[in-house]
Structures are given as C-alpha cells and as structure tokens.
Amino acid sequence: MHLTGKFCNTEGVDTPAVKGADGLLGEVERAEAALRAAADRAGAGSFEAVIEADQKIEPRDVMPEDYRKGLIRQIAQHAHSEIIGMQPEGNWITRAPSLRRKAILLAKVQDEAGHGLYLYAAAETLGVTREELTEALLSGRQKYSSIFNYPTLTWADMGAIGWLVDGAAIVNQVPLCRCSYGPYARAMIRICKEESFHQRQGYQSLYVLANGSPEQRRMAQDAVNRWWYPSLAMFGPPDSESTHSAQSMAWKIKRFSNDELRQRFVDMCVPQADILGLTLPDPDLKWNEQRGHYDFTPPDFDELMRVVKGDGPCNRQRMAHRRRAHDEGAWVREAAAAYAAKGKTA
Numbered sequence: 001m002h003l004t005g006k007f008c009n010t011e012g013v014d015t016p017a018v019k020g021a022d023g024l025l026g027e028v029e030r031a032e033a034a035l036r037a038a039a040d041r042a043g044a045g046s047f048e049a050v051i052e053a054d055q056k057i058e059p060r061d062v063m064p065e066d067y068r069k070g071l072i073r074q075i076a077q078h079a080h081s082e083i084i085g086m087q088p089e090g091n092w093i094t095r096a097p098s099l100r101r102k103a104i105l106l107a108k109v110q111d112e113a114g115h116g117l118y119l120y121a122a123a124e125t126l127g128v129t130r131e132e133l134t135e136a137l138l139s140g141r142q143k144y145s146s147i148f149n150y151p152t153l154t155w156a157d158m159g160a161i162g163w164l165v166d167g168a169a170i171v172n173q174v175p176l177c178r179c180s181y182g183p184y185a186r187a188m189i190r191i192c193k194e195e196s197f198h199q200r201q202g203y204q205s206l207y208v209l210a211n212g213s214p215e216q217r218r219m220a221q222d223a224v225n226r227w228w229y230p231s232l233a234m235f236g237p238p239d240s241e242s243t244h245s246a247q248s249m250a251w252k253i254k255r256f257s258n259d260e261l262r263q264r265f266v267d268m269c270v271p272q273a274d275i276l277g278l279t280l281p282d283p284d285l286k287w288n289e290q291r292g293h294y295d296f297t298p299p300d301f302d303e304l305m306r307v308v309k310g311d312g313p314c315n316r317q318r319m320a321h322r323r324r325a326h327d328e329g330a331w332v333r334e335a336a337a338a339y340a341a342k343g344k345t346a
C-alpha cells in the first residue's frame with residue numbers, strides 16, 4: 001500500500017507523557033549500578049556461589065555445559081531477531097511521510113543492526129563463532145522472534161510496532177540487564193536504553209495518527225488490532241508449556257516467567273491505549289481488583305507455535321531476503337578479510 005498526501009501531516013503534535021516503558025529506564029540504571037558493583041567483587045567462588053550471590057559469570061569462569069549452551073541458544077535467537085527485525089520496518093523507510101519520520105525510522109533500524117552485533121559479540125564470548133551463528137540462522141537451525149513474521153501493511157504499523165513490539169521487548173529485556181552472564185547483561189543495558197527511544201517514537205507517531213483525520217485514526221486502530229496479539233505472543237508459551245523457564249530462572253538468566261512479563265506488559269499498555277484514544281482488541285480486558293492486574297484473553301499459542309516452526313505469514317519471505325542479503329554481502333566480507341590480512345603482513 002502506498003501513502004497519499006493526506007497521511008503526510010504527522011508533525012508538530014505534542015504527546016502527553018505516559019508512565020510505562022520509559023519508567024523502566026530507572027530499573028535499567030539500577031541494574032547498571034549493580035553490574036559495576038558486581039564487577040568489583042567478581043572472581044570469587046564456584047559457579048553456584050556466584051549465582052547464589054547474584055554476581056556475574058564471566059567468559060573465562062567455569063560454567064556448566066548446559067548453562068553455556070542455553071545462553072548461546074537464547075542470545076543467538078535474540079541476535080537473529082534483531083537482524084530479521086530490521087525487515088518489517090526497513091520496508092517503510094522509502095515511504096516515510098516526512099524527512100523527520102524517515103530520519104527517525106532509519107536511526108531505529110540502524111540501532112537494531114547494532115543490537116544484533118552486540119548480541120553476536122556476547123554469544124561469541126561463549127565459544128561459538130559469528131560464522132556458525134550466521135549459518136544456524138540461514139539454515140533454519142536457530143530461530144528468531146515470531147513477531148517478525150507478520151506483515152507491515154500501512155505506515156501506522158511503524159507506530160504500532162514501536163509502541164507494542166518495542167514495548168514488549170523492553171518489558172522482556174529490562175530484567176535481562178540483571179542476567180547472570182556478564183557480557184549479555186552489559187549488552188542489554190545499552191539495548192534497553194535504545195529500545196526506550198524506539199518505544200517512544202512509535203507511541204508518538206501513533207498518537208499523531210490517532211489524533212489526525214478519521215482515516216488516519218482508522219489506520220492507527222487497524223494497526224493496533226493486528227499487532228496486539230502477536231505482541232502478547234512474543235513473551236513465549238504459557239509457563240505450563242515453557243521448556244526452558246525453570247532452569248533459566250534457577251540460573252538467573254531469566255528473572256521472571258513468560259506469563260509474569262506478559263501480564264506486566266498488558267498492565268502497562270491499557271492506560272497508554274486510553275491516552276492514545278485507541279481500543280485494545282480484547283472485549284474481555286478488564287481490571288481485576290482482587291488480583292491487582294488486568295484480566296485479558298491470551299494469544300493463540302497454537303498460532304505462535306506454527307509461526308515459530310516456519311509457517312507464519314512472512315517466514316519464507318523473511319528468510320529468503322536474509323539469504324539474498326547474505327549472498328550479496330559476500331564481496332564485503334571478502335574485502336574486509338583481505339584488508340585485515342594486509343594489515344597483518346604490513
């Protein structure tokens with residue numbers, strides 16, 4: 001779908017301040033301070049003692065093989081998600097409705113490339129190479145987040161992705177700043193600060209549309225309708241079906257369960273949707289006084305598993321694009337390797 005002039009007036013609207021993902025930045029800063037303190041005390045004790053004392057495991061420390069493998073699995077999947085995650089939004093850079101929106105979107109997509117690189121570097125500290133990780137993605141052996149297998153149909157999807165997808169990412173990733181593996185925790189601090197900008201720009205963009213012409217408003221609502229459940233599914237299967245949660249939580253890789261984070265996300269979004277003046281597409285969404293949380297309809301977990309296994313609306317397209325980009329980049333890798341070799345002999 002192409003934009004027409006009537007969608008182009010998206011500037012100059014102030015967005016009211018909202019509590020939520022931005023507030024989580026305080027949590028990132030506390031995690032950053034704790035990381036510095038842990039670095040001062042690091043280096044003492046067995047793996048179990050370090051975990052128990054909430055210190056950090058570092059690359060040269062002794063660690064159980066399953067801890068190492070589990071981290072590679074999660075960090076690689078996370079890195080692949082950032083790289084594939086550039087596609088749905090990259091698709092709209094040439095069609096952004098103004099220079100300002102284009103610059104913001106470009107910066108965001110570039111940040112995602114950067115996140116992928118920090119994460120690949122963190123995974124490499126566990127003894128796996130970048131080439132192995134790339135091969136695992138391209139061959140389909142390692143996965144990436146389900147969310148990036150949905151199409152971006154209108155410009156409003158850029159706002160909805162920023163608000164909901166980056167919002168879900170922050171809720172999921174802020175606790176990872178306190179992950180027990182030092183390199184992953186340190187990468188997450190910077191990623192979360194950037195994700196906060198991503199979430200804000202999406203929210204602001206959606207706010208402008210929601211307060212624009214009736215057609216812009218309809219477009220914003222339609223985007224929210226399509227992205228709500230896939231965003232809820234990003235948190236993974238329900239706790240009762242999560243294969244890795246128990247061990248990951250015991251090793252302090254994950255700090256909260258999939259369902260706990262999903263609930264935190266819903267609780268954060270409901271008041272934000274009110275300010276936007278948009279409706280979340282769940283008639284059963286209501287405050288539960290007893291639980292102190294919103295009740296909501298969970299996403300379709302069968303659909304999640306289908307998408308994870310490769311049968312989502314855009315899986316094939318995303319992978320074909322990634323493989324093509326990889327092939328087309330071969331000359332850059334060769335040139336970089338030749339340049340590095342020249343440096344060594346000079």
Ligand code: BYC
Nearest residue numbers: 078081082085144145146169233234235236242243244245
């Ligand atoms: N999509 O035992 P479970 C971003 C898999 S990037 C695909 O609960 P775990 C952004 C799971 O891997 C967002 N697969 O797993 C970027 C496992 O399969 P395997 C990415 C999923 O690890 C650009 C199986 O299902 N964020 O935000 O304890 C632009 C059983 O699950 C999904 C991260 O990667 C899914 N949604 O918990 C904008 C964060 N859910 O590996 C935004 C780091 C589950 O045994 N990762 N699976 O074959 C995590 O926090 C955790 O890995 C998860 C899953 C919460 C995702």
